[in-house]
Amino acid sequence: xxxxxxxxxxxxxxxxxxxxxxxxxxxxxxxxxxxxxxxxxxxxxxxxxxxxxxxxxxxxxxxxxxxxxxxxxxxxxxxxxxxxxxxxxxxxxxxxxxxxxxxxxxxxxxxxxxxxxxxxxxxxxxxxxxxxxxxxxxxxxxxxxxxxxxxxxxxxxxxxxxxxxxxxxxxxxxxxxxxxxxxxxxxxxxxxxxxxxxxxxxxxxxxxxxxxxxxxxxxxxxxxxxxxxxxxxxxxxxxxxxxxxxxxxxxxxxxxxxxxxxxxxxx
Amino acid sequence: xxxxxxxxxxxxxxxxxxxxxxxxxxxxxxxxxxxxxxxxxxxxxxxxxxxxxxxxxxxxxxxxxxxxxxxxxxxxxxxxxxxxxxxxxxxxxxxxxxxxxxxxxxxxxxxxxxxxxxxxxxxxxxxxxxxxxxxxxxxxxxxxxxxxxxxxxxxxxxxxxxxxxxxxxxxxxxxxxxxxxxxxxxxxxxxxxxxxxxxxxxxxxxxxxxxxxxxxxxxxxxxxxxxxxxxxxxxxxxxxxxxxxxxxxxxxxxxxxxxxxxxxxxxxxxxxxxxxxxxxxxxxxxxxxxxxxxxxxxxxxxxxxxxxxxxxxxxxxxxxxxxxxxxxxxxxxxxxxxxxxxxxxxxxxxxxxxxxxxxxxxxxxxxxxxxxxxxxx
Numbered sequence: 016x017x018x019x020x021x022x023x024x025x026x027x028x029x030x031x032x033x034x035x036x037x038x039x040x041x042x043x044x045x046x047x048x049x050x051x052x053x054x055x056x057x058x059x060x061x062x063x064x065x066x067x068x069x070x071x072x073x074x075x076x077x078x079x080x081x082x083x084x085x086x087x088x089x090x091x092x093x094x095x096x097x098x099x100x101x102x103x104x105x106x107x108x109x110x111x112x113x114x115x116x117x118x119x120x121x122x123x124x125x126x127x128x129x130x131x132x133x134x135x136x137x138x139x140x141x142x143x144x145x146x147x148x149x150x151x152x153x154x155x156x157x158x159x160x161x162x163x164x165x166x167x168x169x170x171x172x173x174x175x176x177x178x179x180x181x182x183x184x185x186x187x188x189x190x191x192x193x194x195x196x197x198x199x200x201x202x203x204x205x206x207x208x209x210x211x212x213x214x215x216x217x218x219x220x221x222x223x224x225x226x227x228x229x230x231x232x233x234x235x236x237x238x239x240x241x242x243x244x245x246x247x248x249x250x251x252x253x254x255x256x257x258x259x260x261x262x263x264x265x266x267x268x269x270x271x272x273x274x275x276x277x278x279x280x281x282x
Numbered sequence: 283x284x285x286x287x288x289x290x291x292x293x294x295x296x297x298x299x300x301x302x303x304x305x306x307x308x309x310x311x312x313x314x315x316x317x318x319x320x321x322x323x324x325x326x327x328x329x330x331x332x333x334x335x336x337x338x339x340x341x342x343x344x345x346x347x348x349x350x351x352x353x354x355x356x357x358x359x360x361x362x363x364x365x366x367x368x369x370x371x372x373x374x375x376x377x378x379x380x381x382x383x384x385x386x387x388x389x390x391x392x393x394x395x396x397x398x399x400x401x402x403x404x405x406x407x408x409x410x411x412x413x414x415x416x417x418x419x420x421x422x423x424x425x426x427x428x429x430x431x432x433x434x435x436x437x438x439x440x441x442x443x444x445x446x447x448x449x450x451x452x453x454x455x456x457x458x459x460x461x462x463x464x465x466x467x468x469x470x471x472x473x474x475x476x477x478x479x480x481x482x483x484x485x486x487x488x489x490x491x492x493x494x495x496x497x498x499x500x501x502x503x504x505x506x507x508x509x510x511x512x513x514x515x516x517x518x519x520x521x522x523x524x525x526x527x528x529x530x531x532x533x534x535x536x537x538x539x540x541x542x543x544x545x546x547x548x549x550x551x552x553x554x555x556x557x558x559x560x561x562x563x564x565x566x567x568x569x570x571x572x573x574x575x576x577x578x579x580x581x582x583x584x585x586x587x588x589x590x591x592x593x594x595x596x597x598x599x600x601x602x603x604x605x606x607x608x609x610x611x612x613x614x615x616x617x618x619x620x621x622x623x624x625x626x627x628x629x630x631x632x633x634x635x636x637x638x639x640x641x642x643x644x645x646x647x648x649x650x651x652x653x654x655x656x657x658x659x
Contacts, residue, residue, distance in 0.1 A: 017456050017459065018456045018457040018458075018459065020456075021452075021453055021456035021457070022453070022457075025442070025445070025449065025453055029442075029444060029445070032444075101438070102438065103438045103439065103440075105400065105403075105405050105435060105438060106433070106435070106438060106439075106440040108403075108404060108405045108424070108428075109403055109404070109405070109428050109431070109433045109440075110428060110457050110458075111425045111426070111428050111429045111457065111458060111459075112425070112457060113425070274407075275407050276407075
């Protein structure tokens, strides 16, 4: 266990080292956040129909999703990719560690370090320093806030499981270019990152609910906004937990198959 | 705890085969001073009883390589139906190693050296055959197996690129769960013997190849493994670094009784270090013996290189075979059983004016090439 903690710690330290990247990331997130807020503002202004989410809620949704962009499993671990294509993965196999758990730890650090670095300043600015029309609202209630924390942790674990699955797929595809392009699109749309899921057509709702991706962005957001009552948290946590569990099992099975056919060429 | 382990071992002979050496190294790992003595006693018994640390029998490994023919038409065809070539990397490799041996494993590129090392270190799964290292089957009990081994792949790096060397060491300490005291002793010893004092705080990417290789070797030994695999550890190193690495390996083997398997293309490495050499070619062990046995199997010839005072186009000496002449330098092969070097030099100097000369063994690639020719493989 100590080994895994050390790996997380070290990766975490390495990742927060890149301050320029963090500042650039915050700026990008702000810019895209504003663009999305403007689009939504125009959308709400031009429509007279009653929307499933109020304007203020939607803006808040956008800001939080911008802050947590780094937590989404939209990319893999570039170092693992590099290790697999260069053959350095050989050394990973010489360690007395379970490779799945090892890579899961890396994914955990990858999903937390940059997110924390970006989310905190973004929250401060959008909560307190923006004109009301564009600003983020505080959580609906203290209970909502607590529920939000819980499902965010669930979302983090789910995200790590998906990230790791992506890493493992590299054992087959080596470069992973195809999945690399496909994954962000799927994740962004089905998690509710691009457009909040309640705004999707009604007939799609059951499908969106069942897919794992809703647990990544949509669920935490709606608890924060009070769109879902904190008391009905159990099925949502269960949804996240089941998917995380299934994806971890699948990943473990996949990695054990992958390692049987591994070929480390050259040298 | 420690003493219990050893007494259990002494008391019971049932688990002898699998447990002995594991216990022994656990002892070595927990406390250094006196237990090492125990360890050597155990090792000696092990050897006396003809117990091998590493057993490899009939190992076979094949790779499927997709055939790619050139041209657009063939590439299109490849989308629908792909043909595979089977490459036999290992075709029935067998050998045994005892504790404390320092073995050179040589062969040309693509002979199967690295494949063997990768199977032994649990990275590759062979198609068939048996392999046991300290009682573990590497690819089945991977995690307990890798605790017993250290591996250095000369062409790869196990250190974290962006971090100071010491951070990688600390991480390895946690990964291998090395007790603090033991870690400190081992690290201090390695730092001193490989002179790493100046470079511990330097990020890995800023190290020279020689410095990095010394760190790589240290990194693979922090958990004091009883077995060390070195896959081309001297590749690309300058003379000084090479000597330092060699000296270190020799001492490690002597002082700690670490079993070392060394693959290399550098025959000087082999000559300086290995009492036993295995030659692999086309997936099979062709020869297993001492370095002199190999040379003698191939040919006893040695090479005399002379620099003459003036340019020559031809040279003829009865007792030696002229390999080539370059400017005023001539390469001659001779058999020391037929003529002593002293006599040969005397003969030459009676005909030509010699400026400089030296004698060497024919390079390993030539030895191996000849060796192949002889075995018609």
